[in-house]
Amino acid sequence: MNLEMVMQELEALGKERLKKMYVSNGAREPLFGVATGDMKPLFKKIKINQPLADQLYATGNYDAMYFAGIIADPKAMTEADFERWMERAYFYMLSDFVVAVTLAEADIAQEVADKWIASGEELRMSAGWSCYCWLLGSRPDSEFSESKLAKMLEMAEQTIHESPERTKSAMNNFIYTVGVSYLPLHDKAVKTAKAVGPVEIKRDKKKSSILQASDSIQKAVDKGQLGFKRKHVRC
Structure with a gap:
């Protein structure tokens, strides 16, 4: 076709x-x-x-x-390809649910996501944090550096409330995903979530939503979902 x-x-x-x-x-x-x-x-x-x-x-x-x-075909895409896609991702459903999801199946996922998190641009940062959520929820714990993820939790705790709205949402999801899908840092993620507390997401023409990672982690624990990994990132 x-x-x-x-x-x-x-x-x-x-x-x-x-x-x-x-x-x-x-x-x-x-x-x-x-x-x-x-x-x-x-x-x-x-x-x-x-x-x-x-x-x-x-x-x-x-x-x-x-x-x-x-x-x-994420493995056939280069960093330049992902950058080109990111340039055209004009809102979060593209940055976080198309670009970040596709990147999560590429071998270069972490290095590209790290650059986006450090970019200071709302949707790039959001895609970077979201990519880690997709990665953590699908790949074995052994593929990640525990010390690196611990530093990312600390960064999220220190900067989440001052970050742009979509980035806040993705960071909050990152804390939750570490708490549920990356067992070595479950306890640290729970402490981080409690320290962060409620996160207010302001939205145009809609009332704000409040996110609370600690409640979401606890619900997952209650349902026996600790260590959850999905087979496929994309549908």
Whole structure:
């Protein structure tokens, strides 16, 4: 299938209700409003196709960009490719759920995520922290440096309340994910979460939401989810 055919298929799957919901979360035209589950049959037809993924991502159409993440070949993507994708990620559903997710399946994931966390730019930082969440929730504990993650927990504790809104949310999720999915630092993550306390996320035209990593970790403990790892990062 070529770009034009995929775009026609995506357009046919679009729903006005979902389009409005995506726009309320920050998406902008062009977009069709395709449910992510409805993309699976299309993925089965196309499978992994990096050249097509790049073409789809370059359209700027939100649904096409999301689908690009599903058919991308992360191991074939270079740091420059991820930077190019990040440049076009104009809101958190692209930065954290397309770019960060795709990066999490690449061998260069940690080094790219580290640069983004240090960038000082809201969505790059958010994608970097989110990438670690996807990594920690899917890869063996042995693939991570305990001392590095401990320093990241300390950094999150010291800077979370002054960070940009989307970065705050991703940092909070990082503390939670370390607490649940990385057993060597469970206790430290619990202490960090308690020290951080409630995190207020302000949103345009919507009321603020309050995140509390310590409560979320405790709920996971109560459900017996400590050490949780998913088989696949992408759907």
